[in-house]
Amino acid sequence: xxxxxxxxxxxxxxxxxxxxxxxxxxxxxxxxxxxxxxxxxxxxxxxxxxxxxxxxxxxxxxxxxxxxxxxxxxxxxxxxxxxxxxxxxxxxxxxxxxxxxxxxxxxxxxxxxxxxxxxxxxxxxx
Numbered sequence: 001x002x003x004x005x006x007x008x009x010x011x012x013x014x015x016x017x018x019x020x021x022x023x024x025x026x027x028x029x030x031x032x033x034x035x036x037x038x039x040x041x042x043x044x045x046x047x048x049x050x051x052x053x054x055x056x057x058x059x060x061x062x063x064x065x066x067x068x069x070x071x072x073x074x075x076x077x078x079x080x081x082x083x084x085x086x087x088x089x090x091x092x093x094x095x096x097x098x099x100x101x102x103x104x105x106x107x108x109x110x111x112x113x114x115x116x117x118x119x120x121x122x123x124x125x126x
Contacts, residue, residue, distance in 0.1 A: 001031035017083050018043055067106040068124040071098040 007015075007028055015024050023042050027034070038087055039045045049055035063071060081090035101107050106122045113120035 001029065013083070014098055036087075065119070067110050067120070069104060069106050069122075069124050070110070073101055 019027075019042060026032075034042070034044070036048045040048050047055070072096075077094060078095060106120075109120050110120055110122065
């Protein structure tokens with residue numbers, strides 16, 4: 001709005017999944033800049049932290065401690081199905097990925113580690 005243009009760079013494809021139309025319109029029409037806290041309140045950011053780097057590193061370590069194959073599969077599942085995917089195709093991909101993971105070495109390691117109360121030791125040959 002500041003430059004007399006409409007939002008671009010794919011915003012029409014990403015913003016509807018993040019904000020209600022009325023909030024998106026208000027922010028777009030006014031060009032108002034939000035604080036981090038307000039961006040969190042309206043759902044534009046996942047979280048806020050006093051020390052963002054420490055929080056990001058904690059989150060990265062938490063994800064890295066999970067089965068790398070399961071994380072990749074979940075990422076693929078969401079990337080391919082989150083916005084507007086055909087429900088039948090989304091459910092098929094979900095079950096296909098699940099079958100690929102079930103009984104795999106890392107999936108079995110997750111079960112063994114969970115049952116014994118120890119940290120898992122995942123293999124990631126990729």
